[in-house]
Amino acid sequence: MVVAAAASFQFNVGGRERGWIKPTGNESETYNEWAARNRFHVGDSLYFKYENDSVLVVNKTSYSKCSVSNPIFKFEDGETVFQFDRYGFFYFISGERGHCKAGQRLIVRVMVHPATTSPEPAPAPSPQGDGSGNEGGGWDSFWGPPPPNSTIKLTVASYFMTALGGMLVIMYLLM
Numbered sequence: 001m002v003v004a005a006a007a008s009f010q011f012n013v014g015g016r017e018r019g020w021i022k023p024t025g026n027e028s029e030t031y032n033e034w035a036a037r038n039r040f041h042v043g044d045s046l047y048f049k050y051e052n053d054s055v056l057v058v059n060k061t062s063y064s065k066c067s068v069s070n071p072i073f074k075f076e077d078g079e080t081v082f083q084f085d086r087y088g089f090f091y092f093i094s095g096e097r098g099h100c101k102a103g104q105r106l107i108v109r110v111m112v113h114p115a116t117t118s119p120e121p122a123p124a125p126s127p128q129g130d131g132s133g134n135e136g137g138g139w140d141s142f143w144g145p146p147p148p149n150s151t152i153k154l155t156v157a158s159y160f161m162t163a164l165g166g167m168l169v170i171m172y173l174l175m
Helices: 031-037 060-065 139-143 149-174
Strands: 010-012 045-049 055-058 073-075 079-083 088-094 105-111
Touching (some): 031 105, 055 060, 073 079
Antiparallel strands (some): 045 079, 055 073
């Protein structure tokens, strides 16, 4: 079994000086431009520092409409650390009136972290089926439920590369 260290990182939203504030229009970049420059992985976290404000984690629709009515999470402590527990998109907005529409909002795309261990070999398929035509193969039986269509190719490629790397290491050790 091959083990690789997977380090997580904490990102300061808005930088150490600026923090999570309503944009004035004089900023060198928006929150989303900042997010596009960075690569976020499962296990990483965002650090929000703010005064007289809040951080709301919302769905895509609420993000688009700047709706504060049904947040998934609401933070008002002035110093919030939000850790990514899955890959995909996360949507953040300010809970203060007018701040989101002024640009105090953020979309973060969290990527699949490279596997920390080499995968175990898949069990051999059963020589006999149950006659249903579904012989236990397919995406769900090995990889679990499929991710959204936009990330299937990336996910399959990362599993393939991880498996290939593990096989190469095993072959090297056996020689």
